[in-house]
Amino acid sequence: MCIRRRCAARAPTVWGWDARPYPYFPARDEVWSDGGNYARGHWLNGRASARSLAGVAAEVCLESGVAEYDVSRLYGLLRGYAAGDAGTGRAELQPLMLAYAFDAVERDGVLRFQSRNGRLDGDVEPDRLAVSDEAEADLVMVRAPEAEMAGRVRLSFIEAGADYETGAEEAIFPDEATRSVAASELPLVLTRGEARGIAERWLAEARVARDTAKFSLPPSRLGLGAGDVVRLPDETGGAADFRIDRVEMAEFQMLEAVRVEPELYVPSDAVEVAARPRPFVAPVPVYPLFLDLPLLRGDEVPHAPHVAATARPWPGSVAVYDSAADEGYGLNTLLGAAAVVGETKTALQRAAPGVLDRGAPLRVRLVSGELASASLTEVLGGANAAAIGDGSPGNWEVFQFTGAQMVGERTWEITGRLRGQAGTDGIMPEVWPAGSVVVLLDGTPAQIDLALSNRGLARHYRIGPAQRGYDDPSYTHLVEAFDGVGLRPYAPVHLAWLRDAAGDDHLSWVRRTRIDGDSWQGAEVPLGEESESYAVRVMQGGAVVAETVVSQPSFTYGAGQRAADGVAGAYAIEVAQVSVQFGPGPYRRIEIDE
Template identity: 55%
Template sequence: MAGVEGYDWYYHSPEALSAQIRTPIEDFHGEDWVWRYKDIKGWSQNQHRNRINGVRQETPTAWEPKSKPIWFTEIGCAAIDKGTNEPNKFLDPKSSESFLPRHSNGLRDDFIQMQYLRAIHRHFADDEANPVSDVYGGAMVDMARAHVWAWDARPYPAFPLNTELWSDGANYARGHWINGRSSSRSLASVVAEICERAGIDNVDTSRLYGVVRGYQVDDTDTARSALQVLMVAYGFDAIERDGILEFRSRDGRADAQITGDNLVYEQEGMPTLELTRAPSAEVVGTARVGFVDADGDYEMRAAEAIFPDDALASVNQSELPLALTTGEGRRIAERWLAEARVARDTARFGLPPSGIPYGAGDVLEIDADGRRDLWRIDRVETTTFQEMEAVRVEPETYRPNESMDDATQTKAFVAPVPVEAVFLDLPLLTGEEQPHAPHVAMTSEPWPGQVALYSAPQDNGYVINKVLPISATVGSTQTNMAAVSPGRWDRGPALRVKLVRGSLRSVSEAEVLSGLNLAAIGDGQSDTWEVFQFANAELVGPNTYDITLRLRGQAGSDGVMPQDWPEGSRFVLLDGVPTQIQLASSARDVTQHYRWGPAQKPIDDSTYRHLETAFRGIGLRPYSVCHLRADSTENGDLTVSWIRRTRTGGDSWNQSDVPLGETTELYDVSVTVDGVVKRQTQVSSTSWLYTDAMQTADGTGEVVVSVAQVSESFGPGPARSLQLASS
C-alpha cells in the first residue's frame, strides 16, 4: 500500500517490465509524492504546486494540507490469479476492456481478492499510515466511507447462477463481486481459532494460504481432528519449531539445495541416500472426495480423480464437512491423488550437525547418486548426526490445473422440444456388439435431459426400449468428401462439419490408431454409413469444425464408400454415446415402429416423433475382398484371385490367417459386359478360372469381374470389381 511499484519505483516501458528493470521514483524538488500514485499520505499532507510544462510553480494551489478526509469511492480486485498486479482489470467477453492482470494464468482465486481487501483495511487501520488530521479531527482516509466494487443488488446465489435471467453470471467466478465471498474466512484465521479454542497460543499461521467458505466442526471433535480435515483439504503441514506450532501450506519448492557431498552415512560402505518405493499393491489409483456444494443449495457433491491405466489400484475416499466449489473439490481430489502417488518414494539420509537448521516440513533438493529430486522431511532423529526420513514431492502437484473452470450454473428450465434421432446400422466396431442390432444417436438443442425410445411391432402397444441420458454429437457436412483408398492417411481437403451440439477434439496419430475419434458419415439411410477416423478437428466457427488427417473406410465400410459424400451428409461421432437398441435377432429385416421424445413426457405428447423401419444387421455383413487381380495363362485363360477379409477377430498379428468369421467360405462371382450380366457363379476358394471359352461366349466389350463374400446369415457383402482389358 505504501511501497514497491507505484511508490518506490516504476517500469518505464513494457521491455523494462519483462526484464524487471525498476526505475526509482524521484523528484528534483524532493516532492517524490507528486509522482507516486500510491502515496496518498504525501498527497494529503503537503501543499500542491502545479507542474506546467514541467516547471514547478512557486505559488501553491488552494489545497490546504490535511483539510479533508479521503473517501475510497471504488476499491476492488478481481478474484483471479495475480489480480493484485492490476486490480482494475476484469474479464468480460462482451467488453473491449476485458484483460487479464499482468502475468495471470486466468484461474479463479478468491484468496487474492480477500488478501487485497484485508491489506487495504489493515494498512489504513494503522495510525502511522492513516494519521488523524489536526484540522478536522478525523482519520486521513475515512474507511467508513470506503466502497468496494462490487456488491451486487442481485441476490446471491440467484446471481450468478441464473444465467438465463442475467447473462453476465459467467463473469462472476473471476470477477470483482464480493457477493457470496464476503462471509468466507481465511484458512489462517480458521486454524488460529481452532488452536485458540484448544488453548494453544504459540502458533504461527503466516504461511497458510487459502479460503474457507464453510466448515462444520462437531462439539466432540478435538483440535487435532478438526485440523486434520483442513490439512487434507488444503494441503498444509503442522510443525513444532522452538516452542511455536507453525502451519505451512505446501508448495513443493525447495528450501535448500544439497549435494551428495553434504550427506553422511551411518556405516562405512553404506549408501548416503537410501531410497524405497512402496509396492504397487499399496498405490492409490483413485481419490474420491465428498463435500458440500458452496455455490448451490448446499447439497452433497463428490469429486473424483483417477490415475490413467490404473483402474485396479486402491481407492481412497474422504468425506469433508467443508463447503467447496466444484472446482475446488476436483483440485483437492487431484492433488491428493498426485501426492499419494509421488509419496510412494521415500528416502532416508543423514546430515551433519550443520544440518540442524533443516527440520520436518522443509523441502530439500538433493543431488546425489546420479539423480536430483525434491524431498519433504517428515521425521528427524538426532544422534551423532541428523538422521532424516523424507517423501518425494513435486511442485506441479500444488499448481492448479489450468483447464479447470470454477463457473457453476443452475439447471435452467428447458421446455421440451422434439428430439432428432439418427439410426445407424453399423458394422462391428469393437467385436463386443450385438451384430444384428443398430445404434441410435439422439440430439436436440436444447437437450431435454433424458430421451425415451419406445418400440413395437405395430403403431401401438409400445414398450420402453432405451433411455438415453446424454446427447450425441451429431451434425451435417458443409463440404464434400471424395473417396480415397482405405487403410492409409487421407490428407485431402478438410471436411467441414456443423454440429447441432457438442464438440470435437484433436488427437495424435497414435491415438487414432488406438481407436479414438471414430465417426460415421452417411446419407441418412440406416445401412449406408461409412465409418472413418480423424486426427485433427479445428474449430472454425460456432459449432463448426474442419476435420483433417482421416482414416477412411474403417470396419469394412470401404465397400460402401461412394465416389463422393456430398455437402449435407450426416455426421455422427461414435464416442460411446450412440448406443445399440434392443432388437431380437429374429426381428432383423422385420419392420418395427419406434417413437421417441423427452422422457418426462408421455408417449402421446406432441414432442414425440415416429419412425417405421427395418434393419438389415450390418454387423453380420461380410467385408469386401481385397487385392482382386486377374492373371492370364498361356492358353488364354484368366485366373481371377483375391484375398478375403474378416469382420471378426482379424486384428491380431500372431495369426497365420484371419478367422473366417462365417459358417462356410463362399463367394459370388459375376461377369458383366458393357453393364449386362453375362455370367454368375459361386466358388468356395479365393480364386476362379475364367477360361478362354467363357470369355468367347460372353462376347466383347467392357468386361468387369465382381467378387463378393457371402454370409449364410446376411447374404453377399459389398462386391469388389475389376475391369478387364476390353476385347
C-alpha cells in the first residue's frame, strides 16, 4: 500500500511512502516481488532520513565559525556519517571529500565547495605560459612509474540496510601487474553499489593521476585557480585535461595539476543489489548461569562471579541488570556471545586430581556451540577448561579435557579429563549425576561488576535480550549472593600422621596456594594470604569433638588431650587453610586408627 498526496502546483509532493517496513522491504523479495524495483523506484522508505551533502558541508562550516561559504555547486546525498571525535571541521569534511569527490577552495574570501566533474574551465596555450626562473621548463610533465600504482583498492564502510554492519568492497585493475593493495576505511553509511563505485573511482583516479604537470601562468590568468580543470598540450602533440591542485602566488602563478578524465565522475548505471538484514529474531528467554569460580588466569577480580548465558535462537547480545532490590535496576554487564553450555547424559565419578582421568567418556548434550579436542601440551597450557556443577553459583568443579568427539546431534563425548583443577578437588563430590550442567570456560563467560562490600549479600538480577528493557517478559529474574570463591584457599594435601611412644599423634600436611603457584623457580609457593593459618577439627562418629587453629602445617594431638575430649579408638582429623577474607577453605580429611 502506498500513500500518495497530490499538492498544489509548484508545491512539494510526497510520493511513494510505502507501508511496508524498511529494510525488510525491499530485502524480503521472497515476500514482496517488487523489491527489485526499489533501487530505481520512487520509494521514500529508507531515504527520507538522508541529508544533502551541501547541507552537511554548510552545517560543518557554521559549527567551525566559517560564515562565508558557497555550497551551490556541491551535489550528493549522505545516508549516514559516524563523525566521532574528528576535532576540526577539516577533519570532519575529509572523509566526505574522499568519498563524494568534491573540493573546497577559497576564492575572494569565500570557501567554495564544488563537486568534481572533469569539465573544462579553460585552455592553456603553450605560448601563453609564463617563463619562470625557478622552473626547469615552461611546462614540466611527469608520469609516475607503474610499480608505484596499487592494483587493488579495498574500502571498508558501514553498510546501509544491513543493521549498520561493516562491509567491504574491492576494485581490481584488469590484468594488474602489481599485488599491492590500498586499503581505506570510511565512517560513512553506504550501499554496496555506492562503495564499489567509490573504490572503482579511486582506482581509476590513481591511474589517471599518474600524470602530473607543473607550469606558470601570468597575472592575466588569475581567473584560474585550485579546483579548475585546464587543457594542456601533451608530449604527443595532443592535449589532456588537468585539475589544478596547488597554487603558489609569486611573480607568476606557479601551478601544480594532475590529469583528470570527465568519465571518472559519471555515476555508474549498475543496478543496486538490496542488502540482506539479519532475520528478525523474536525475543526469547535466555538460560543464565552464575559461576562463582576460583582464579583461573590469575588476573580476575577474585570476589566477582562469572555469568554465562545461552539461548536458541541467540538474541545477539544479553544484558545483565542488577539492583539491591527488585527496582531501580542498572546495567551491569553485556554478553556478546552465547556460552557453550550443556547437560550431562551420563554420570561422572570422582577421580584423582593431577592425573588424567581415563575413565568412561562423559556424554554431554549442548544447547549450542561445539567442542574440540586439544593436545596434552595445549591442555597443560590452559586449553579446554570447563566447569561442571549443579547449576548453583558456588558449586562448580573446574576440569580440563583432551578429547571431544561428536556422537550425535549436539552431543559430545569428553575424554582425557584433568579433574579438580584450580583447587576445586576440595569440593569434588563422589559423583556428578546425569543432568549436571557443563559450561565451557573459553572466555565467553564474563565477570560481573560486584563491589567487595556486596560479597555475600543477596542482590537482584534481571538477565535477557539486550534489545529489550529489563521489565520485558523475556527477562529472567534471579536473586543471588556470592561467596567470592576466587578468595577461597585450596585444601591442604599430603596429610600424614605418626604416633610416638608416649601415645601422642603428630599430624603434618603441605599447603597449596591459589596465587602464582605454577612456577618452579622458588623453593616455596607464595602464601597467597595475609597470614598462614589452619583450622583443625577432630571428628568422631560424624561429630566435631574438638577444634583449634594453628599457624604452621602441623598439629599434635596428645594422648591426654584425646582422653579429655573423650576420643577413644579410631577417629579422623580434618584440616583447612584459613583466609582472613574468606574464612576456612575446603577441609582435607585423614583417618587415624588405633
